[in-house]
Amino acid sequence: MGIYFNNILLVTDMDGTLLNSDNKVSMNNKQALEYFVNEGGLFTVATGRMEKSVIPYLDDLPINVPGVLYNGGALYDFQSQKCIWNQVLPDDFILLLDKIVRSFPGIGVEVYNNENVSFITHNDYTDSHCIKENFVRKTKSLEQIQGSLQKVMLVWEPSCLNQVETFLIQNATGVDWVRSEPQFLEILAKNVNKGNGLRKLKKHLNLHKVYTVGFGDHLNDMALLTASDIGITVDNGHDKLKSIACYCGKHHNEDALADIIYQKDLLFDLFKMRK
Template sequence: MKSSPFAGLLLVCDMDGTLVNSKNEVSPENIAALKRFVEGGGLFTVATGRTARGASLNLKGLPVNIPAIVINGSQIYDLKQNQILWHSFIEDDIDGLLSDLPLNFPQLGMEIFFEGGVSITRSNDWVEAHRLREIILPGTMEVNKIPKPWYKIVLSCDNRGLKEVQFYLAGKTTHCKTVFSEEKFLDLMNIETSKGNALQVLVHKLKLSDLKIIAVGDNLNDLEMIQIADIGVAVGNAHEILKKHATLCSAHHDEHAIYQVINWIEQNLSGERLMKRKRIQ
């Protein structure tokens, strides 16, 4: 009889800064551990700020066996069927606000995620790095030429500048919020949108409420997700606020963090021996 040590468990991993290392690769150690997890009866998926297409670039050979959460919780996407199962759009009319932003922050880069893909409206070094990482088409487009509805707006510059942008945007919209997905990337999206909310929708849609959920992340856009999970894990390079809210802290994303998480699951969850904020060895 086949052993199923991971049956009844759902593992949800952020990608950039968590599953994917600084070389934009998933390490062989992480891949092998995830295959062992799924072969042992576990369910695995990703929750990422990337589009489904952008996520797929790093998921080849990985045993994702339920739909993914993409665009920071704006979509639940079936990667096998290439189908959107659920989505959440920006409701506010923010065209004027986006057009005004470069006047106040000329260094700011801007990308708009919409149903047809991603369009760059203002480029800079951070936008270009992001474009190459996720294979976004080059060139820019005017804000008013990008078809709606929109999922999210990604703003990019140095961290200090983005904090000023975040302060500037506060209170200027009714149904939008900002959240850092990386140090140099600030996302503007529907106030109800988050990876955590999408995870709840996914669990409900697939009738997975009896499963124990382990969620792993590194930045503030992962906060709701690790709070909703039964076990929230912050990788070693995670934002300090995320670490404070996590149940566990794992290794740096360049040190096979997911491999360590799965080892910890194997050693501890069968006996339900959970220790708050324990460092994974």
């Protein structure tokens, strides 16, 4: 066990950042992350995915601290397979969700609770998402949903989701929302985001003297990058992330994480620039 990356916590988004277009962890990224951890680094993911969507990747990821799931809505310990903190949507949000379903025919609605996803409505976009994530599509009515909602994902044509955002601005209280991809609008509890998830993780682990590196590619990663000591995006990242990132790396299909890790002095140069 080395010490080169001692006191560095690396937190990465998955889709569009760590994973390539085939939704796989490349061998180069896997080996680079193993090297990072073997040299004393702390590593985890910050993702919009739920537990079941991350677990299949654990053989390729040397995660050694809890992960930030549901875009900051939960901290999950993969070793003990237990949720150690979560923040759910307000109980009355389901009333507004019913109004959304009735007001926007054709919208796809995915509800995440109890470590599962249920489909209130579906469309071509939700069908594609099912295939990508290997979901078993369980269709339920809102009346059949039991328990608190971890998050809700509205899935539709991007231009149509713009209209839904206007509706939320006018009608929603006690919640926040973010685009994780152009066709995904995720609704979360107030102040839930990856940045606050990272802060809760550091507090939970008592990591007061650790430097943080955040990697991401889309708007749901902005809070992660700004909460990190060093925020890094990828060449395929959203322009808004490129405008705030400390560094823009390679495309996610070109082993962006491995490239940063193997440029060992780059991280330390970036830390010096931020001081």
